[in-house]
Amino acid sequence: MTNHSEATGSPENGDRADRGLEEALERSGVAGPAESDAPTPAHSDRDGDRPPPRPAPDISCTTSYRSHGDTQQVTLRSPAELADALPYLLGYRPEDSIVLVALHDKDGQGRFGGRARLGIPANRDDWPAAARQLAQGLVTGSARRGVRPEQMILFLCREPDPGGSGRQVKDHLAPLAHALRVECGALDVPVVEALCVSDGRYWSYCCDNQECCPAAGTPMGLAGTSVLAAAATYAGLQVRGTLRELRARLLPREGFATADQEAALDAAGLKLVPRILDEAGRATVADETLRLAERLLRRLAAAPPVSGALPSDLRDDDLIRHDEAATLILGLQDRTTRDRAAEWMEGDDAAPALRLWRALARRCSGPYGEHAAAPLTLAGWVAWSTGDELEAREALAMALGADPDYLFARLLHQACNEGLDPESVRRCLRSERSSRTGDSDGDSAVSGAGDGDSDGGRGRGGGAASG
Incomplete structure (x- = not known):
């Protein structure tokens, strides 16, 4: 998203x-407006301000090593590893983003499922609607594919303004984190971890224990050092920078x-x-x-x-x-x-x-x-x-x-x-x-590369670009 x-x-x-082309897409199962545009039924906040339960000690996911032809399971054991793994889950480094990651139960551990991203709205009045859109879009989209998530992990990623701090970002985004937890809870999919990632640190919105989650945040450490990052690198998967x-x-x-x-x-x-x-x-x-x-x-x-x-x-x-x-x-x-x-x-x-x-x-x-x-x-x-x-x-x-x-x-x-x-x-x-x-295979437009180009491949500057 x-x-x-x-x-x-x-x-x-x-x-x-x-x-x-529209009919081809409809035959694929796409017709009418997307879920995120459908009217949203009213619901109540059944949990109030009570935070959802803490996650199980291990959250596991699988990644496929295509070059080696097998599948290996990777286990992430801490919020730090979750935060470091995020770019590898998405394929890019999110900026100014809300990211929801679905979890499915497998042998008592969470298995990563679908992901959804939405830019953080500049207007705070838009946060409840954005939270509703993102939560409902991911849950209903996953359910349509027969894999309704049991839990969610939430990431809020934003860098501080000049002169600001990550702690200020964390505090500023706290109402957004709460809105997302409420929306997911109303769909019976609790958020088991909610992290704010900013200025090289992370904070948990689900834990106020100063021993493991200090108010000053926890340093992220060297990027790309999580077990999932190592596995992704070994598998030849690359993070493509930012959107x-x-x-x-x-x-x-x-x-x-x-x-x-x-x-x-x-x-x-x-x-x-x-x-x-x-x-x-x-x-x-x-x-x-x-x-x-x-x-x-x-x-x-x-x-x-x-x-x-x-x-x-x-x-x-x-x-x-x-x-x-x-x-x-x-x-x-x-x-x-x-x-x-x-x-x-x-x-x-x-x-x-x-x-x-x-x-x-x-x-x-x-x-x-x-x-x-x-x-x-x-x-x-x-x-x-x-x-x-x-x-x-x-x-x-x-x-x-x-x-x-x-x-x-x-x-x-x-x-x-x-x-x-x-x-x-x-x-x-x-x-x-x-x-x-009348050609079942069709002709490639580039099969005769260089033929029929009247200006000989010359660019707007009058000469061929050499790169």
């Missing part, structure tokens, strides 16, 4: 061009020729919008848009690799001219064209397609921010199709932030959050492509 999980539209807002770093790959960059890009979008709009609105011209614009996208996919695929996310993104930005980006951004506003572009979701097409959609999303600045919904949705779809659920959820949430009524993004976001298999959508897209081309 993300801050954008409440940003949804109505299924009736979609037009006929959405029906094929802020991931989102930066999808947001317009300051100082990146914003005025020039907006001028190119203005010019492209004058040429393309009348043609898109014309029934006869719409198909022609779609073909031109897709041919241009294919050329850019080949250009990106042929570019020399570079190491690091930022250098890679800068290289891709230099490979795409402003007029090319503007033409694609506006062309993808036609949903039939967007659905055709969504077919580049696997094999050799997937990696350059994801790079292209990221680069286009970064060009949607200023008054064109809403236009980012299409490339962000495509980026989220390709990420989900290729197994990267973290980037998929964030890209789709950002698409809903750009346009809350973007139906394809909303359904994909819900499906990804529900842990559904994207294969049903892939089958739908393969079927559409084969019925159109």
